[in-house]
Amino acid sequence: MRCWTASPAVTAPPNSSRALKRLNEAGHLTQLTEDELIAAYFAPLAGDAGLRLSDDAALLRAPLGRELVLTKDMLVARVHFFSNDPPAAIARKALRVNLSDLAAKGAEPLGFLLGLALPEDWTTDWLGAFAKGLGEDAARFQCPLLGGDTVKTPGPLTISITAIGAVVPGKMVLRGAAEPGDLIYVTGTIGDAALGLKLRLGATCDQDWIGALNEADAAFLLERFLLPQPRLALKDALASNAHAAMDVSDGLAGDLSKMLRLAGLTAKIPAANIPLSRAAREALRLEPKLIEPVCAGGDDYEILCAVPLAKSAAFEAAAQAAGVMVSAIASAAPGDAPPVFEDREGRKLIFARPSFQHF
Amino acid sequence: MRCWTASPAVTAPPNSSRALKRLNEAGHLTQLTEDELIAAYFAPLAGDAGLRLSDDAALLRAPLGRELVLTKDMLVARVHFFSNDPPAAIARKALRVNLSDLAAKGAEPLGFLLGLALPEDWTTDWLGAFAKGLGEDAARFQCPLLGGDTVKTPGPLTISITAIGAVVPGKMVLRGAAEPGDLIYVTGTIGDAALGLKLRLGATCDQDWIGALNEADAAFLLERFLLPQPRLALKDALASNAHAAMDVSDGLAGDLSKMLRLAGLTAKIPAANIPLSRAAREALRLEPKLIEPVCAGGDDYEILCAVPLAKSAAFEAAAQAAGVMVSAIASAAPGDAPPVFEDREGRKLIFARPSFQHF
Numbered sequence: 267m268r269c270w271t272a273s274p275a276v277t278a279p280p281n282s283s284r285a286l287k288r289l290n291e292a293g294h295l296t297q298l299t300e301d302e303l304i305a306a307y308f309a310p311l312a313g314d315a316g317l318r319l320s321d322d323a324a325l326l327r328a329p330l331g332r333e334l335v336l337t338k339d340m341l342v343a344r345v346h347f348f349s350n351d352p353p354a355a356i357a358r359k360a361l362r363v364n365l366s367d368l369a370a371k372g373a374e375p376l377g378f379l380l381g382l383a384l385p386e387d388w389t390t391d392w393l394g395a396f397a398k399g400l401g402e403d404a405a406r407f408q409c410p411l412l413g414g415d416t417v418k419t420p421g422p423l424t425i426s427i428t429a430i431g432a433v434v435p436g437k438m439v440l441r442g443a444a445e446p447g448d449l450i451y452v453t454g455t456i457g458d459a460a461l462g463l464k465l466r467l468g469a470t471c472d473q474d475w476i477g478a479l480n481e482a483d484a485a486f487l488l489e490r491f492l493l494p495q496p497r498l499a500l501k502d503a504l505a506s507n508a509h510a511a512m513d514v515s516d517g518l519a520g521d522l523s524k525m526l527r528l529a530g531l532t533a534k535i536p537a538a539n540i541p542l543s544r545a546a547r548e549a550l551r552l553e554p555k556l557i558e559p560v561c562a563g564g565d566d567y568e569i570l571c572a573v574p575l576a577k578s579a580a581f582e583a584a585a586q587a588a589g590v591m592v593s594a595i596a597s598a599a600p601g602d603a604p605p606v607f608e609d610r611e612g613r614k615l616i617f618a619r620p621s622f623q624h625f
Numbered sequence: 626m627r628c629w630t631a632s633p634a635v636t637a638p639p640n641s642s643r644a645l646k647r648l649n650e651a652g653h654l655t656q657l658t659e660d661e662l663i664a665a666y667f668a669p670l671a672g673d674a675g676l677r678l679s680d681d682a683a684l685l686r687a688p689l690g691r692e693l694v695l696t697k698d699m700l701v702a703r704v705h706f707f708s709n710d711p712p713a714a715i716a717r718k719a720l721r722v723n724l725s726d727l728a729a730k731g732a733e734p735l736g737f738l739l740g741l742a743l744p745e746d747w748t749t750d751w752l753g754a755f756a757k758g759l760g761e762d763a764a765r766f767q768c769p770l771l772g773g774d775t776v777k778t779p780g781p782l783t784i785s786i787t788a789i790g791a792v793v794p795g796k797m798v799l800r801g802a803a804e805p806g807d808l809i810y811v812t813g814t815i816g817d818a819a820l821g822l823k824l825r826l827g828a829t830c831d832q833d834w835i836g837a838l839n840e841a842d843a844a845f846l847l848e849r850f851l852l853p854q855p856r857l858a859l860k861d862a863l864a865s866n867a868h869a870a871m872d873v874s875d876g877l878a879g880d881l882s883k884m885l886r887l888a889g890l891t892a893k894i895p896a897a898n899i900p901l902s903r904a905a906r907e908a909l910r911l912e913p914k915l916i917e918p919v920c921a922g923g924d925d926y927e928i929l930c931a932v933p934l935a936k937s938a939a940f941e942a943a944a945q946a947a948g949v950m951v952s953a954i955a956s957a958a959p960g961d962a963p964p965v966f967e968d969r970e971g972r973k974l975i976f977a978r979p980s981f982q983h984f
Binding site: 275321323333334336341370382413417441514 | 658681692695705727730739761772774776789790792794801872928
């Protein structure tokens with residue numbers, strides 16, 4: 267099939283000027299061929315190696331003595347993001363949720379493939395901004411575009427990214443390998459994105475805290491929903507120290523439950539241990555019931571990991587050196603019960619919906 | 626983000642019986658969690674290695690001394706297939722169009738990742754048949770499922786597959802490396818799928834040839850549209866002998882034009898040289914104008930390649946040994962003009978739409 271990918275040995279220069287000219291003349295373009303669209307928008311993202319997205323497949327020379335880590339996430343408008351989100355933010359989120367998986371596995375990004383199903387009302391402005399955002403993050407996280415496929419869809423914008431990373435053999439950090447006594451850490455702050463989503467949906471929610479939150483806090487939470495921060499800086503600290511890790515995408519409660527269940531473990535988590543942003547603390551002060559979306563909402567894209575006690579000091583030092591805040595929230599213990607979140611009085615928090623399900 | 630992938634070191638058995646039970650009770654299931662859906666339908670496809678799709682990323686130990694070939698194709702219902710196609714055929718086509726790319730590059734399949742955006746009206750019967758078809762082809766072509774992501778969509782069924790293959794370093798067959806004097810070959814027969822699509826759309830087409838075609842020929846053409854045959858058996862013959870190759874997905878005329886343009890070449894193709902099935906010959910006898918969809922329609926998924934004269938005998942022998950029919954249709958010559966297709970009297974065939982554009 268016609269997908270477009272980085273080719274290592276093509277001599278002719280990309281014909282992007284012609285494609286761009288047609289773009290500018292037509293303004294709104296379903297007449298543009300896929301080849302022209304690729305030349306104009308995506309070939310420039312293929313990186314410094316001067317490669318051109320003009321073959322049927324990408325050729326990846328994997329680093330010697332490394333294993334490959336592969337992850338794939340699909341994002342659908344109106345399910346994972348809002349159709350009217352800024353196109354650059356949509357692109358960046360689509361890449362970053364994949365990079366977040368690589369980070370959690372202790373893997374170094376090598377590149378990614380982009381599948382893009384565009385609705386018929388796309389415009390050159392939209393696609394230009396999308397490609398620009400994508401290119402900026404590809405450069406920022408040193409994860410070049412290797413290839414992909416562009417199709418039209420009668421449905422919502424759909425983005426499918428496959429990211430490829432590398433690890434030292436045997437060093438991929440698994441989800442299911444926590445051990446009893448391990449300290450459970452999370453990076454950054456938890457719950458911001460779930461609160462940001464509530465703010466974004468605010469008009470239909472009719473919740474007092476939304477009106478009471480100050481502008482800066484609201485903007486912070488909205489931004490946290492819009493744009494995850496993949497914790498790639500932590501990958502070496504994880505690979506060296508963690509028994510197990512995953513990223514928190516479906517809510518801390520549900521994801522921790524998944525990680526511990528695979529290892530036959532459980533945990534008690536004092537909610538007070540969960541690292542909160544100033545904005546999330548303020549929202550919780552205004553509306554204590556928000557503890558549920560904080561603990562069980564989705565889209566944090568922070569890393570959850572299990573580190574043996576003996577390595578916790580080294581892990582914390584490495585995280586600090588990497589500039590990533592980490593917080594120990596609990597200790598893993600043998601047991602089949604789902605992890606329990608407790609309030610300050612030691613009462614179990616009951617969540618109506620313990621895990622966010624995009625699906 | 627939560628994608629699901631093969632994990633190399635998980636001890637607990639997949640909980641597929643529980644998930645299946647819930648499936649059977651509920652019949653139509655949006656309540657099923659993604660984890661249960663994966664355990665029930667996709668974990669069994671992860672292959673003999675006993676891997677379970679329960680980590681955030683797949684771990685691929687690439688064969689020593691090999692380069693990786695990566696390809697990604699997205700298929701959207703009502704664009705690339707019909708929503709009411711048999712689910713097993715949809716799954717198999719989605720995998721096979723990617724395998725067709727690997728075959729054209731001379732690559733051996735290593736595995737694939739599946740992105741599946743399911744509309745809300747999916748049923749357990751549908752998904753079961755989809756997974757069964759996918760699993761059968763994964764086994765047939767020795768290309769196991771490594772991981773993926775399952776999401777819901779308010780739009781049409783969308784499938785995004787990334788396939789990974791391996792080649793001896795330097796041996797990926799490029800699209801743009803044909804040389805003057807090369808013989809241009811195609812595999813199998815050309816145009817069947819484009820005619821099959823016309824048959825499938827028949828009710829709205831009102832074309833006499835459709836009614837006149839016998840049942841067996843019609844069934845053959847419909848099947849050729851529904852289910853491509855990836856020419857993986859030819860991969861070694863290509864890697865050893867071809868200067869350039871690509872698969873024919875957007876029509877022979879357009880794809881040949883792309884391949885030759887990259888190399889600064891052109892060609893004259895007597896239409897009589899194009900290998901046709903009995904059914905396509907019969908359709909052309911009934912309606913000579915069908916020469917355009919035969920030459921310029923899409924979905925052939927045959928391989929187009931350029932082989933130096935000195936290697937043509939070896940290539941043909943290797944193809945015969947592999948059981949793949951190959952036909953030399955032209956010779957490549959220096960020049961910038963698009964390739965020209967000629968009728969029996971040497972007149973240039975003019976196509977209204979020289980290349981099929983899914984996009």
